[in-house]
Amino acid sequence: MKNSSTDSIAPSDGISALHKGNALLYQLDEFMKPRIIAIVQKEFLHIIRDPRSLVIVFLMPIIMVLLYGYAITFDIKEIQLGILDENRTPASRELVQKLTSSNYFKIMADLQSRNEIEEGMLQRRFVAALVIPVDYAKKLKTEPQSQVQLIVDGANSNTATVAINYAKSFFMMYSLEMNTQILVPPLELQPRIWYNPDMKSAHFIVPGLVAVIMMLICTLLTSITITRERESGTMEQILVSPIRPYEIIFGKIAPYVILALIDAIIVVVCARIIFGVPFRGNPLLLLLFCVFYVYASLSLGVFISARVKTQQVAMILAQLTTTLPAIMLSGFIFPIISLPIVLQIISYLVPAKYFLTIIRGIMLKGIGFGYFHQPAIFLLAFGTVLLLASVNRFKTNLEG
Amino acid sequence: MTFDIKIVGLKKSFGSILAIDDLHLDVHEGEMLGLIGPDGAGKTTTLRMLSGLLIADEGVCLVGGKNVRSELSAVRQFIGYMPQRFSLYPDLTVAENLRFFADLFQVNKEERENRxxxxxxxxxxxxxxxxxxxxxxxxxKQKLALSCTLIHTPKILLLDEPTTGVDPVSRREFWDILKELRASGVTILVTTPYMDEAAKCNRVAFIHNGKILLVTEPEKIAHHYKNTVLEIVCDQNVKAAKILIASKQFDSVHSFGDRVHLSSHQTSEQMKPMIKNLVEIENIQINSMKEISASIEDVFVELLN
Structure with missing residues (x-):
């Protein structure tokens, strides 16, 4: 046992010296560390020591990229087709042969009766069935027009539309091939798709994910950062220091700016490597706009956090006001034009909408700074207004 | 500049509840004043108003001669406030917590490490x-909280029930530390629900329903009490107390744990036979009965009535 444990607490001059040895007691020292840096350092320590926030920051973006990238796809490579050939002639067999060799259809079943069509669709063996009638070959020779029937499963309207379009263009080509003297329409539309010529969903979705994930990280983590200190009582201890509201608020959001940017980089790199999403623009330009976007999103998180009392309420509010609009009202998946007019108007207040325009523009189109005045101004203004409102509302006392 | 505290006519309500009702209190420079009172008496609210965490509805708080309302940031430079609830960061180390609070008060690095x-x-x-x-x-934890409160060498300490929930040995140690601090010239205002702790202060203020009932020195407490106080130890405390109250022969009867205190303007010689008669009829065995000097509890109970 140590002797010291039975001694009196300390030589009484210990504490006196503490006071005496500090002549410049209340004068600010020129080497002092800004309080804001102290808050930033402390905030970083919280993040590093909390496994949950590390998971949210580093694992969640990767999981989301994989989930969204693979799961949300509108791509239809081949239409699964059932064929009911009632004709059974060389002409009908030629048609089937042509269909098989096209890249648009995959023949799943050779049907024997009309009953089998329904059966096959219910079992989801194919989404469309082509019926070649008994008089197909005969009509081809004798009449100006012969008809075939396409029955499509409309349960998935997206797939049905694609199947009909594929079939239309196939039969157009096939008709031309069979009869070269057919009258060609005087006007022909030749669509060409730019920026995402293969119409790959991932190219469309994954850049949008950057917007959603950054919004999620920024608001989820910052919305609880201030309420957590209120709940645990640590705010009370901080507030009795000479700290100012802006020092607390800026000090608290600064670490998350860096984390959100790291997330942006993770998602973009994943997009490039896993989904082959092109990056045609300037990465530094994108990073700059990410900073603007993070600024807007964090301000929203802080705005919520400075207003509510408990972490739970903060998280629910953050979800409602940020993540949900970022997914639904930003054009991430659903085009804004097809939203009801009220939601369209609300969408103008969603930062993700502006950032989506920017990131898709930079990654897919490679366009430069000049095209993004408006979204940039919006993001900066949005962030500034909310941040000022938060600082203004934030009081260094426990009232209200 | 004198590092004292003056509270004049302080009022504060929360909704319809009047928490602090015209409170007046002076704490002199260099003294340790114990603010004692039951839960809900207004101790925490008072300290929070002194540190500017709550804004008074009426009245003035002068801390170190400065008005808390109008010169809050100056006040916060030289006060140290330790909230009742443990308010440090559990995920930071002892040193990191200290460093953080030193930085909040912008103690320069060299000085910080020294302190x-x-x-x-x-x-x-x-x-x-x-x-x-x-x-x-x-x-x-409480010692660390105190250290964090002391890191900017405050001249006035506001401590809100610093030893609630702390074991007796640590409690004694903590009060020894406070004694040292006072010896070094720090003004201390400490709230406590414990009577024995209040007795360690050089002055005690009783607070109840948001009002200061009495400010006195612990040694003089008995002077505020004119009556004779008898302490009775018997086998059925509560029952005995009930009987004695029902007899209406005494000014006050209270049971404190395993004993009953009763006071009267009579002498102990007059009181003892009366008590014996009243209690023993009911088959209650009296183990001891002696005159004691009034304790803080007795004074407090009397003040409350």
């Missing part, structure tokens, strides 16, 4: 400086 070393030694936390705060015992 940290001294405070850790003073509070015997040196061996734990790299331990996460969450892993400290209750007593160590």
């Amino acid at each position: 940290m070393k001294r405070l850790l030694e003073f509070n015997r936390l040196s061996p734990f400086s790299n331990r996460r705060t969450a892993a400290l015992s209750g007593g160590m």
Whole structure:
């Protein structure tokens, strides 16, 4: 046992010296560390020591990229087709042969009766069935027009539309091939798709994910950062220091700016490597706009956090006001034009909408700074207004 | 500049509840004043108003001669406030917590490391400086909280029930530390629900329903009490107290744990036979009965009535 444990607490001059040895007691020292840096350092320590926030920051973006990238796809490579050939002639067999060799259809079943069509669709063996009638070959020779029937499963309207379009263009080509003297329409539309010529969903979705994930990280983590200190009582201890509201608020959001940017980089790199999403623009330009976007999103998180009392309420509010609009009202998946007019108007207040325009523009189109005045101004203004409102509302006392 | 506290006509309500009702209190420079009262008496509210965490509805708080309302940031430079609830970061180490609070008060680096070393030694936390705060015992947590409060060498300390929930040994140790601080010239205002702790202050203020009932020195407490106080130890305290109250022969009867205190303007010689008669009829065995000097409890109970 140590002797010291039975001694009196300390030589009484210990504490006196503490006071005496500090002549410049209340004068600010020129080497002092800004309080804001102290808050930033402390905030970083919280993040590093909390496994949950590390998971949210580093694992969640990767999981989301994989989930969204693979799961949300509108791509239809081949239409699964059932064929009911009632004709059974060389002409009908030629048609089937042509269909098989096209890249648009995959023949799943050779049907024997009309009953089998329904059966096959219910079992989801194919989404469309082509019926070649008994008089197909005969009509081809004798009449100006012969008809075939396409029955499509409309349960998935997206797939049905694609199947009909594929079939239309196939039969157009096939008709031309069979009869070269057919009258060609005087006007022909030749669509060409730019920026995402293969119409790959991932190219469309994954850049949008950057917007959603950054919004999620920024608001989820910052919305609880201030309420957590209120709940645990640590705010009370901080507030009795000479700290100012802006020092607390800026000090608290600064670490998350860096984390959100790291997330942006993770998602973009994943997009490039896993989904082959092109990056045609300037990465530094994108990073700059990410900073603007993070600024807007964090301000929203802080705005919520400075207003509510408990972490739970903060998280629910953050979800409602940020993540949900970022997914639904930003054009991430659903085009804004097809939203009801009220939601369209609300969408103008969603930062993700502006950032989506920017990131898709930079990654897919490679366009430069000049095209993004408006979204940039919006993001900066949005962030500034909310941040000022938060600082203004934030009081260094426990009232209200 | 004198580091004292003056509270004049303080009022504060929360909704319809009047928490502080025309409170007046002076704490002199260099003294340790114990603010004692039951839960809900207004102790925490008073300290929070002194530190500017709550804004008074009426009245003035002068801390170190400065008005808390209008010169709050100056006041916050020289006060140290320790909230009742443990308010440090459990995921930071002892040293990191200290460093953080030093930085909040912009103590420069060299000075900071110096003070940290001294405070850790003073509070015997040196061996734990790299331990996460969450892993400290209750007593160590309170000592760390006090250290964080002291890191900017405040001249006035406001401590809100600093030893609630702390084991008796740590409590004694903590009060020894406060004594040292007072000896070094720090003005201390400490709230406590414990009577024995209040007795360690050089003055005691009784607070109840948001009002100060009495301010006195612990040694003079008996002077405020004119009556004779008898302490009775018997086998059925509660029952005995009930009987004595029902007899209406005494000014006050209260049971404190395993004993009954009763007071009267009569002498103890007059009281003893009366008590014996009243109690023994009911088959209650009296173990001891003696005259004592009034304690803080007795005074408080009398003040409350």
